[in-house]
Amino acid sequence: MSYEGHEQHFCKNGHLFTEDDWMSRASINVPKCPYCQEESVICNPVDDTNFESYGIIPDFELAKLMISSSYECKCGCPVKHIVPAVYRIPSRDEIEHMRYYQPDDGELIKFIKLKKGK
Numbered sequence: 743m744s745y746e747g748h749e750q751h752f753c754k755n756g757h758l759f760t761e762d763d764w765m766s767r768a769s770i771n772v773p774k775c776p777y778c779q780e781e782s783v784i785c786n787p788v789d790d791t792n793f794e795s796y797g798i799i800p801d802f803e804l805a806k807l808m809i810s811s812s813y814e815c816k817c818g819c820p821v822k823h824i825v826p827a828v829y830r831i832p833s834r835d836e837i838e839h840m841r842y843y844q845p846d847d848g849e850l851i852k853f854i855k856l857k858k859g860k
């Protein structure tokens with residue numbers, strides 16, 4: 743079966759968005775944030791082959807990085823829009839410690855930590 747995946751991206755303003763298969767497409771264009779159009783500064787690849795999610799950062803881990811949650815704008819513009827949640831941008835090392843494996847039956851399994859716990 744061919745590779746299928748997506749990435750969880752953070753833009754420099756701390757917005758979280760997903761992009762399908764950017765890494766495997768090897769596109770030279772860095773994905774841009776749909777909220778503020780800034781480029782992605784760090785991303786977490788998730789392997790979705792065989793309907794599994796390998797390496798996903800689940801919502802409850804993302805919540806630990808959240809600075810402010812999303813809300814519907816109150817600026818009086820004619821079409822209401824969502825002001826996106828803002829996250830503290832994680833380091834590569836932090837990302838490595840927030841990754842999970844989610845098989846088809848849906849139960850999350852945390853990756854074994856690479857560092858020895860003390």
Ligand SMILES: [Zn+2]
Pocket residue numbers: 753754755756757775776777778779780
């Ligand atoms: Zn953004």
Ligand SMILES: [Zn+2]
Pocket residue numbers: 815816817818819821822823
């Ligand atoms: Zn508005």
